[in-house]
Amino acid sequence: MPDPTATLTIESISAFNGLDVLVARDEGLFAVEGLEVVIARPRSGERRLSAAEDRGTLVQPASNQGQLLDRHAADLFQG
């Protein structure tokens, strides 16, 4: 069991790739483990890329997965 005030910050998820995490949060399963899970919100410039010019290429994608972890604003991301 972690420290009673332990917190874990994760990057944004949705049901298709994180249904289990969302259910664990909403049904208090993290709390049972003594863990608070915070879902970090990206800064405005780090939102999901949709503008055509921002999408990158297959070899050099412009995905923002891992951006928050890179700047130590999240502890985990799902890749």
Next chain:
Amino acid sequence: MVACGALTVAPGSGVYTPQDLAHKVVGLDYGNGTAYAGLQMLEGAMPREAITTCAASANAAERFAALMRGEFEATVLQEPYITVAVKAGCRLVSTTFFYGTWVADPDVDSARQAAFLRAITRAVDRINQNKREYVRYFLRDWAGRPEVDALMPEDFDLGRIQVKRPGPIPEADARLAWEWMASWGILEGSFDPASQLDNRVAQRVAEEELSAA
């Protein structure tokens, strides 16, 4: 978590199989799991030189809208947009599943990792006992979008919603994934399990959960 990706064409498309997509433009959200799933579905059906892709939005709603506008012949969708597309008359020409993998900052201690994985294990067990009940999460994510608001939980094919207890990643699987991505030029360098794969916490939690069952 196991994610589902469906290679989807618009109503009226002449494409019925992945092979039919040779030299036709497929819109992919480069850098995301759905894009790599798309490449793998195409790669199993044609030589690489016949695979033709373009950059598409990382937003599934926008990819679906672009597909319907005819901006590309096919795209890869995930739920709830697979169900939206089917309801709109689109055709799924291939479906695949892929793992989402948690990547942790090196400073995350094993106690927090283990607590996180134990809670997810409990959640997976609950979801598997009543998947239909949890479909509402897919609707909630996209609430306010008319095409999603029009869906009912009964519209979803539960076979496309898969969750699995977390566990260690087999080294051979990680190596294969790395080498496949390197073969496309997406990653550089060689696979190094010592620095790129740490299964210790996942292994321990999986063993504890198994023995407690």
